[in-house]
Each structure stands twice: as C-alpha cells, then as structure tokens.
Amino acid sequence: MSRSVLRYVRHRITQHPDTDVTFEAECLHCKWQAQPSTDTAAVDVECMSHTGRSNHRGFRRICTSFAMVVRDE
Template identity: 40%
Template sequence: MKRRIWRFVDHRIRRHPGTDPTVGARCLKVGCEWEARSGLTLEECDLACLGHCGSTRHDVFERTFTDTAIVECVQ
C-alpha cells in the first residue's frame, strides 16, 4: 500500500526584480487604427495618447500592461 504525504507551502507572486512593466495603447475611435507601440513606459504611453488626442480629438484608449512575474516560496 502506498502512502501519500501532503505538504502545503505558501507562495506569492510578484514582479520579477530587475524588470519593468511595458505598456501599449490603441485608440478606440471607430475606424482609427492608431496604436502606441508596446514596450513603452507608462509615462511614454500616456504622452503618446495625449499627443494623438491633441491632433485628432480621439479621447478613449485601451491600454495594455505586460510584466514578468516570479513565484516565490514563502518560508
């Protein structure tokens, strides 16, 4: 007969040290295909969206955030 031993370990997930999130955006105005390239910092993305809005009056954007995460065992 086999025996099983259950071991529970607390884990947490967080942004990987030494990495920064990247941000991208696209205009949601129907027919507009403008996009801020992915890989920008949040500040760079915001400035790109503000610039697009200033020249077109398009004011609704979808922003995407990407980061690298690490799962750690909490002892």
C-alpha cells in the same frame, strides 16, 4: 496499505526580476497605437498628442508584466 505524507508549501507570485513592466495604448476610433514603453507617462503623452491631432479621446491602455511563482519562505 501504504501511507502518504502530505506537505503543504505556501507560494506567492512576484514580478520576474529580469523584466520590466511595459505600457501600451491604442486608439478606440482608429488603428493608431502608442510606442510601447516602460515609462507610463511617455505613453500618456503620446495619447494626448494623438487626441490633439485627431480629436479621438478613447484609448485602450495595456500594462504587461511577467510574473513567476516562488515558494514563500
């Protein structure tokens, strides 16, 4: 009979240090899309400008980040 030793290691998930969070938006009424940016306020301003030009008021906002799992030491 063989013996096994089990060792449990705690992990955590964190944002990848070499990447930024990217914000995007797209209109729910037409094919308009905001320029992706690392500045959420810039994307929001683009959405408000689009609303002013088109009266479209619904947007899908997307926040993309890259993550990695590391040992929790």
